[in-house]
Amino acid sequence: MTEPAGYVSIVLHAHLPFIRHPEHPTFLEENWLFEAITDCYIPLLTVFRGLARDRVPWRLTMSITPPLAAMLSDSLLQDRYVRHIEGLIDLARREVDRTKDDPAFNRLAHMYVERFTHAHRMFNDEYGRDLLSAFALWQQKGHLEIIASAATHGYLPLLDPNFDWVKAQIDIGVEAYRRAFGRRPKGFWLPECGYAPPMDEMLAANDVRYFLTESHGLLHAVPRPRHGVYGPIYCPSSGVAAFARDIESSKQVWSATEGYPGDFDYREFYRDIGYDLDYEYVRPWLKADVRSNIGIKYYRITGPDGHGHKKPYDPDRAREKAALHAGNFMFNRELQVKHLRSLMDRPSLIVAPYDAELFGHWWFEGPQWLDFLLRKIAYDQSTFRLATPSDYLEMFPSNQVARPSPSSWGYNGYSEVWLGGSNDWIYRHLHMTGQLLLDLVRQIDWPAPVVRRALNQALRELLLAQSSDWAFIMSTDTHVPYAVKRTKEHLSNCQELCRQIAEGHVDEHRLRQLESRHNIFPWLDYTVLRQQKGAGHHPAPGA
Amino acid sequence: MHTSTKYDLPAAYGVTFLTLLVRDPQCIFAFWEVSADDRRHAEQYARRQCSGDGQARLVLRMYDVTNGEKYLFDIDVTDEQSRYIFFDAPGRTYRASIGVQTEGTIDCFTVIAESNTVRTPPGRPSDIMEAEWMSFQQLFHPETVGKGASPVPKSLPLHFFWHYKSDAYSPGFTSMEGSD
Numbered sequence: 001m002t003e004p005a006g007y008v009s010i011v012l013h014a015h016l017p018f019i020r021h022p023e024h025p026t027f028l029e030e031n032w033l034f035e036a037i038t039d040c041y042i043p044l045l046t047v048f049r050g051l052a053r054d055r056v057p058w059r060l061t062m063s064i065t066p067p068l069a070a071m072l073s074d075s076l077l078q079d080r081y082v083r084h085i086e087g088l089i090d091l092a093r094r095e096v097d098r099t100k101d102d103p104a105f106n107r108l109a110h111m112y113v114e115r116f117t118h119a120h121r122m123f124n125d126e127y128g129r130d131l132l133s134a135f136a137l138w139q140q141k142g143h144l145e146i147i148a149s150a151a152t153h154g155y156l157p158l159l160d161p162n163f164d165w166v167k168a169q170i171d172i173g174v175e176a177y178r179r180a181f182g183r184r185p186k187g188f189w190l191p192e193c194g195y196a197p198p199m200d201e202m203l204a205a206n207d208v209r210y211f212l213t214e215s216h217g218l219l220h221a222v223p224r225p226r227h228g229v230y231g232p233i234y235c236p237s238s239g240v241a242a243f244a245r246d247i248e249s250s251k252q253v254w255s256a257t258e259g260y261p262g263d264f265d266y267r268e269f270y271r272d273i274g275y276d277l278d279y280e281y282v283r284p285w286l287k288a289d290v291r292s293n294i295g296i297k298y299y300r301i302t303g304p305d306g307h308g309h310k311k312p313y314d315p316d317r318a319r320e321k322a323a324l325h326a327g328n329f330m331f332n333r334e335l336q337v338k339h340l341r342s343l344m345d346r347p348s349l350i351v352a353p354y355d356a357e358l359f360g361h362w363w364f365e366g367p368q369w370l371d372f373l374l375r376k377i378a379y380d381q382s383t384f385r386l387a388t389p390s391d392y393l394e395m396f397p398s399n400q401v402a403r404p405s406p407s408s409w410g411y412n413g414y415s416e417v418w419l420g421g422s423n424d425w426i427y428r429h430l431h432m433t434g435q436l437l438l439d440l441v442r443q444i445d446w447p448a449p450v451v452r453r454a455l456n457q458a459l460r461e462l463l464l465a466q467s468s469d470w471a472f473i474m475s476t477d478t479h480v481p482y483a484v485k486r487t488k489e490h491l492s493n494c495q496e497l498c499r500q501i502a503e504g505h506v507d508e509h510r511l512r513q514l515e516s517r518h519n520i521f522p523w524l525d526y527t528v529l530r531q532q533k534g535a536g537h538h539p540a541p542g543a
Numbered sequence: 544m545h546t547s548t549k550y551d552l553p554a555a556y557g558v559t560f561l562t563l564l565v566r567d568p569q570c571i572f573a574f575w576e577v578s579a580d581d582r583r584h585a586e587q588y589a590r591r592q593c594s595g596d597g598q599a600r601l602v603l604r605m606y607d608v609t610n611g612e613k614y615l616f617d618i619d620v621t622d623e624q625s626r627y628i629f630f631d632a633p634g635r636t637y638r639a640s641i642g643v644q645t646e647g648t649i650d651c652f653t654v655i656a657e658s659n660t661v662r663t664p665p666g667r668p669s670d671i672m673e674a675e676w677m678s679f680q681q682l683f684h685p686e687t688v689g690k691g692a693s694p695v696p697k698s699l700p701l702h703f704f705w706h707y708k709s710d711a712y713s714p715g716f717t718s719m720e721g722s723d
Contacts (some may be wrong), residue, residue, distance in 0.1 A: 224698065241679075
């Protein structure tokens with residue numbers, strides 16, 4: 001096979017914050033996971049099966065973060081998802097009846113019955129409720145490269161000026177990966193692409209070979225990288241490779257103005273029967289009787305006016321458009337790769353990372369687009385080939401040595417999404433509570449079993465408080481009270497546990513309650529913190 | 544926006560610290576706490592040392608420590624516990640002190656806490672063009688460099704480095720809920 005002019009890495013970043021409320025029979029924010037399972041994860045797995053069935057060669061990179069992996073493996077959430085999807089099948093059947101006199105809507109109601117029934121069958125029967133193993137299988141078959149991420153998706157540049165908690169997030173994230181996927185990760189998704197030195201050294205300590213940054217992580221690297229974003233650099237002291245997001249391919253999918261998902265033929269996300277239909281009719285499917293998205297949407301975007309008259313969704317028309325957009329994306333990459341080939345001494349690498357949840361949830365046709373794209377790349381062109389970042393490193397092990405610039409893929413490219421008027425108050429508490437726990441770990445040598453459990457739970461609580469999601473949500477205008485509550489709840493739980501440990505009176509009843517509610521990482525061992533420099537050196541027993 | 548919950552956190556931790564966080568190439572966020580004891584001791588010390596009994600103000604003092612230490616400016620921080628500080632030049636290294644500024648016969652500054660040191664991002668492509676080109680192996684075994692190290696290729700044209708504009712950000716799953 002002749003060498004292609006370039007390579008393309010499509011990276012799907014799958015992440016949701018850890019949301020699990022056994023203390024309530026149903027909980028609104030648990031729906032995020034359920035919607036993502038129905039809209040994104042099962043459709044993606046279905047695309048992968050179809051490609052394998054048709055023997056289409058494909059190669060993708062995907063990060064599945066530890067909180068998402070923990071939720072996908074949690075039996076309570078699995079049970080609740082089955083109940084949730086059964087409820088939707090019931091509602092969609094009622095919708096078939098309600099719309100029987102309106103062919104355009106009736107056809108869509110049938111589509112939802114089929115879609116939800118498929119999701120139920122795949123989840124329950126085909127995958128035995130275990131989607132994590134379903135993704136892991138594609139890694140074993142050599143199509144998917146799954147990469148690790150930070151323990152609870154903490155936004156690392158702001159987490160701790162001493163980097164002790166950055167190291168903890170990375171070390172525990174790698175351990176969570178090893179337990180979920182039975183191997184060590186080659187690559188690491190820095191949450192929100194937030195990079196600052198010396199994170200690369202902490203990745204190197206875990207044998208991670210590469211991470212991804214926003215474009216200017218490489219464009220502003222020192223010295224200036226000769227290949228711009230079209231090839232990796234090695235960080236000077238760690239040797240970990242940094243790959244950067246390509247701007248053109250990102251824009252085509254992400255951009256609110258120019259991106260594919262805004263096409264007028266695609267399904268309108270913001271018109272959902274949870275808001276559109278009679279309240280009493282939809283109430284049984286709403287959580288806490290509050291109007292919210294249910295997942296049955298009948299309209300297409302139709303035009304530029306968000307509030308204008310919307311036309312019914314036409315799946316055939318949308319499918320045609322998804323095929324057209326896949327062709328357009330491929331064509332643009334071919335042009336880009338050919339142009340770069342004339343400027344570079346070797347084939348370029350275009351890195352195109354996206355939130356996995358964009359595909360199917362916000363952009364309903366996203367999985368279809370990906371399906372068309374992967375098939376077209378395999379059969380309709382020979383200019384470029386799909387490769388993961390680690391494939392590229394294998395082929396091109398010699399790279400420039402340069403120091404990446406601190407950066408993130410958040411608005412304006414740095415930290416202002418997670419550090420502004422709405423959320424800056426959290427850092428005082430995160431840092432102080434973190435120091436409190438590290439100090440405690442330093443003081444305690446041979447804890448009694450209950451103290452050990454309390455230390456482990458205190459660590460769980462703090463990690464959960466560190467999730468970037470809470471600060472992000474506070475910067476938006478929906479679900480803010482929930483994000484504030486979660487931040488305060490986990491911090492206050494951690495502080496309370498630390499106080500009890502210091503005073504020598506662990507409330508075991510309360511501890512059991514927290515262990516069962518916030519049960520992420522049941523294997524977690526607080527002694528991982530002893531490796532942090534802020535926790536000091538521990539003398540040998542009897543010393 | 545804060546909501547009151549049963550999980551209210553302490554308003555103060557009774558300790559003294561000063562922390563700097565980098566927000567972007569031209570802005571850092573400083574936050575601190577000065578315990579009542581530390582402040583009182585600093586004021587007493589300052590009055591003794593500075594031979595005056597004038598007003599003692601709590602002050603944040605900024606230094607540029609990129610090349611040696613250079614005093615930048617003071618910010619009066621009477622009742623605040625945090626402040627965004629803006630700079631013209633990106634790519635600099637800063638540190639700060641918080642202390643008591645006493646006006647008397649000799650103006651003097653008594654330090655209560657020192658911050659961490661932070662470096663702001665360069666915010667632009669580097670002018671440094673020298674390139675080391677190595678394999679992973681060569682990076683950790685410098686003795687092999689020069690014995691088969693790859694030739695350094697020419698750079699992409701400059702315009703490739705200047706077109707970054709962040710309007711391609713993920714809308715985020717968790718912000719999607721709710722009707723427009």
